[in-house]
Amino acid sequence: MGLGAVPGRQPEFREGVALAVKYAKELKCPRIHLMAGRFPTGAKRDAASTEMEATFIENLRYAADILKQENLIGLLEPINNQISDPNYCLTTPQQAAAILEKVGRPSLKLQLDIFHCQIMNGNLTQNLKRYFPIIGHIQIAQVPERHEPDSPGELNFHYLFQLLESMNYSGYIGCEYKPKGNTLDGLSWLYAYWEDHCV
Numbered sequence: 001m002g003l004g005a006v007p008g009r010q011p012e013f014r015e016g017v018a019l020a021v022k023y024a025k026e027l028k029c030p031r032i033h034l035m036a037g038r039f040p041t042g043a044k045r046d047a048a049s050t051e052m053e054a055t056f057i058e059n060l061r062y063a064a065d066i067l068k069q070e071n072l073i074g075l076l077e078p079i080n081n082q083i084s085d086p087n088y089c090l091t092t093p094q095q096a097a098a099i100l101e102k103v104g105r106p107s108l109k110l111q112l113d114i115f116h117c118q119i120m121n122g123n124l125t126q127n128l129k130r131y132f133p134i135i136g137h138i139q140i141a142q143v144p145e146r147h148e149p150d151s152p153g154e155l156n157f158h159y160l161f162q163l164l165e166s167m168n169y170s171g172y173i174g175c176e177y178k179p180k181g182n183t184l185d186g187l188s189w190l191y192a193y194w195e196d197h198c199v
Contacts, residue, residue, distance in 0.1 A: 001035055001036075001037055001038050001079075001085060001087075001088055002034070002035020002036055002037045003016060003035070003037050003059075004034050004035055004036045004037055004055075004056050004059050004060065004063075005036040005037050005052040005053065005055050005056035005059070005089050005090070006037040006038075006040075006052070006055065007051050007052065007055045010055070010058070010059060010062075013059050013062075013063075014059075014062060017032075017034075017062070017063045017066060018066075020032045021066060021067070021070050021072065024070075024072055025070065025072075030071075030072055030073060031072065031073045031074075031075050031109075031111075031136060031137055032067065032072055032073070032074050032075065033074075033075045033077055033111060034059075034060065034063055034074045034075065034076060034108075035077070036052075036056055036076070036088065036089050036090040037052075037088075037089060038085070038087040038088055038089060039052070039087045039088075039089050041087075048089075049089070052089050053099065056089075056090075056099060057099060057102050057103055060074070060076075060099070060103045060105070060108060061103055061105065063108075064103065064105035064107045064108050065105070065107075067107040067108075068105070068106075068107040072107070073107055073108070073109055073136050074107060074108045074109070075108075075109055075110070075111035075136050075137055076090060076096045076099065076100065076108065076109075076110060076111060077090070077096075077110075077111035077112075077113055077116070077139075078090050078091050078092050078093055078095060078096045078112075078113070078116055078117070078120065079091065079113070079116050080115075080116040080119040080120045081120075082119050082120070083119065083144070084116065084119075091116075091120055092120050092121060093110065093112060093117060093120075093121065093127055093130075093131050094121075096110050097110065097131060097134060100134055108136075109134055109135060109136025109137070110131055110134045110135050110136060111135075111136060111137045111138075111139065112127075112128070112131060112135050112137070112138050112139070113138075113139040113140075113141075113176065114138065114139065114140045114141070114155065114160065115139070115140065115141040115142075115143055115146055115176070115177075118143045118154060118155060119143060119144075124155070124160065125163060128160075128163060128164070128167070129167070132167055132169075135169075135171075136171070137171055137172065137174065138164070138169070138171065138172075138173050138174065139173070139174035139175075139176040140157065140160075140173055140174070140175060140176070140177065141175075141176055141177035141178075142154070142155055142157075142177065143155055145178075146177050146178050147177055147178055147179070147180045147186075148177055148179065148180065148186050148189050149175075149177070149189050150188075150189035150192070151180060157189075157193075158193065158196070161173075161193065161197075
């Protein structure tokens with residue numbers, strides 16, 4: 001789950017950034033996910049949080065300068081600690097936005113995963129509007145089972161896609177979900193959306 005905020009492992013983080021940049025350039029991928037990492041086993045969260053945030057900020061400033069030189073964007077993704085990973089240390093858009101502000105580098109952005117955001121915050125319309133200026137990538141999955149957007153669940157993706165269009169979002173939307181069955185069958189939601197949207 002990454003090393004970005006893990007104290008004492010800065011050299012490994014820097015090696016990872018160098019390798020990620022190499023792959024990104026070869027694959028012509030303009031964005032790199034910089035993962036924060038987990039709280040150490042048995043650590044007191046309050047004490048560990050302060051040190052981990054300081055480490056993350058230090059590492060992100062280092063990475064951001066390299067990414068700027070390479071014309072790449074680094075992404076921070078909050079991951080919910082309710083059902084995905086209870087020990088991941090970056091869990092909310094608010095936390096990520098505060099860290100991005102402290103780092104203060106335009107080559108870093110927020111990777112907003114709608115699945116994680118709904119679980120940790122809800123209020124997706126206002127969160128999308130609030131964080132839109134710092135969003136560098138968006139990912140989707142239905143809540144709570146993390147299946148296709150048209151599977152039964154809490155979210156109305158037709159509405160969310162229209163909202164993103166109204167805000168002139170021009171980036172990709174990553175489909176980070178677990179198909180309920182066959183992958184091609186699972187993409188039928190996309191064809192249905194295109195048919196409805198293009199008529």
